Amino acid sequence: MILSPQILIILYYVRLSLILPFFGSNTTAPSTYYVKDGLFNADNFLFNRVSSLPSNPQQNTGPNFDYHLKRYMNPQNAPKLDPSQIMQTVYTKKKYQDFCPWICSNAHQGIHTFFAFSMATMYSPDDPFFWLHHCNVDRFLHLWLDCNEYDKISKSFLGTDHFMSINPTTKGTQSEANDIVKDANGNPVVFTADTPITFYVGPNTAPTYLPATQFPTVRSLWTCGTDLVPGWNGLKYRYGIDDLAKNVISSVCAPGNTWTYVNYGSKKRSGDTHSETDSIYQNITQTFMYLTEEKGMTPQEAVDKMAWDNCMANPNVWTEESKKILRGIGLTPSSTKRICDNAEDLKDDEEWEGMSHHM
Numbered sequence: 001m002i003l004s005p006q007i008l009i010i011l012y013y014v015r016l017s018l019i020l021p022f023f024g025s026n027t028t029a030p031s032t033y034y035v036k037d038g039l040f041n042a043d044n045f046l047f048n049r050v051s052s053l054p055s056n057p058q059q060n061t062g063p064n065f066d067y068h069l070k071r072y073m074n075p076q077n078a079p080k081l082d083p084s085q086i087m088q089t090v091y092t093k094k095k096y097q098d099f100c101p102w103i104c105s106n107a108h109q110g111i112h113t114f115f116a117f118s119m120a121t122m123y124s125p126d127d128p129f130f131w132l133h134h135c136n137v138d139r140f141l142h143l144w145l146d147c148n149e150y151d152k153i154s155k156s157f158l159g160t161d162h163f164m165s166i167n168p169t170t171k172g173t174q175s176e177a178n179d180i181v182k183d184a185n186g187n188p189v190v191f192t193a194d195t196p197i198t199f200y201v202g203p204n205t206a207p208t209y210l211p212a213t214q215f216p217t218v219r220s221l222w223t224c225g226t227d228l229v230p231g232w233n234g235l236k237y238r239y240g241i242d243d244l245a246k247n248v249i250s251s252v253c254a255p256g257n258t259w260t261y262v263n264y265g266s267k268k269r270s271g272d273t274h275s276e277t278d279s280i281y282q283n284i285t286q287t288f289m290y291l292t293e294e295k296g297m298t299p300q301e302a303v304d305k306m307a308w309d310n311c312m313a314n315p316n317v318w319t320e321e322s323k324k325i326l327r328g329i330g331l332t333p334s335s336t337k338r339i340c341d342n343a344e345d346l347k348d349d350e351e352w353e354g355m356s357h358h359m
Contacts, residue, residue, distance in 0.1 A: 072116035079110030101335035165191030311340035
């Protein structure tokens with residue numbers, strides 16, 4: 001199975017406008033939040049039967065409770081990230097246990113919270129945007145792997161820098177003891193690179209297309225596969241031309257080597273330029289070149305400053321709904337930390353610390 005790079009890289013947070021005509025514009029029907037246009041509008045017979053459970057982002061019953069495709073798209077709930085912040089995180093969070101909470105909370109959960117309704121429930125695949133979003137999250141993971149040269153690590157040498165479960169498995173404080181992930185017999189579950197990733201559609205019921213005997217592990221999924229050596233379950237895929245990896249700010253990654261997962265076939269720091277029609281990347285390129293050539297900064301210093309400035313200009317606004325959803329996936333405010341966020345501001349309060357977050 002070869003997945004099209006064009007499909008896999010279609011979703012860019014900074015380029016939503018290119019695909020919204022197909023998936024619906026950012027204007028929803030007043031009071032109902034129905035998706036009004038695009039191929040997946042709420043009047044399409046396929047999308048007036050979705051599990052749009054919350055009537056609105058704040059409550060579970062009310063006048064908007066129905067099964068039409070709805071989106072809230074509150075800008076306050078959107079992840080406050082730009083390409084410079086993403087690249088700064090990719091190259092600085094070199095250990096998986098540091099990168100994983102960020103990608104789970106900011107890059108992943110932020111979009112679910114932003115869309116709300118179906119996307120903010122366990123029925124999120126009912127919204128077609130779910131699939132594009134998760135392709136992009138997967139792209140971020142492989143950008144991180146590729147940037148830090150983990151693509152060159154054999155699965156036989158997979159270590160804790162590359163993967164370490166963030167789920168608590170040892171007793172510390174009482175709240176930590178309560179949060180230990182346990183199996184059906186009450187025994188702590190220790191997740192390793194060789195622990196099967198379970199995928200049940202019901203109590204101990206595996207889907208017909210993926211029986212329990214074929215559940216993958218992190219180690220078996222480590223490679224994307226190649227034309228000559230397929231990965232897990234015969235998968236072979238690469239991400240094609242990638243604007244973030246292609247941009248000059250990616251020079252903070254290991255230089256001189258070839259991208260193998262993202263921007264496949266191009267050299268790192270190749271000097272490729274981004275399309276002149278994209279003003280966001282134009283500005284990023286110009287700022288980076290000014291800081292490195294005029295101000296004498298190293299690429300790392302320049303990207304750090306760009307990420308800091310953008311982070312400061314786009315402060316996070318915590319709503320109760322966004323906190324609730326983050327708690328639901330076992331994360332805390334500190335996991336969302338960006339380069340400019342104050343650790344004290346993200347310190348867990350009593351309500352957070354007392355939450356049991358089995359994942």
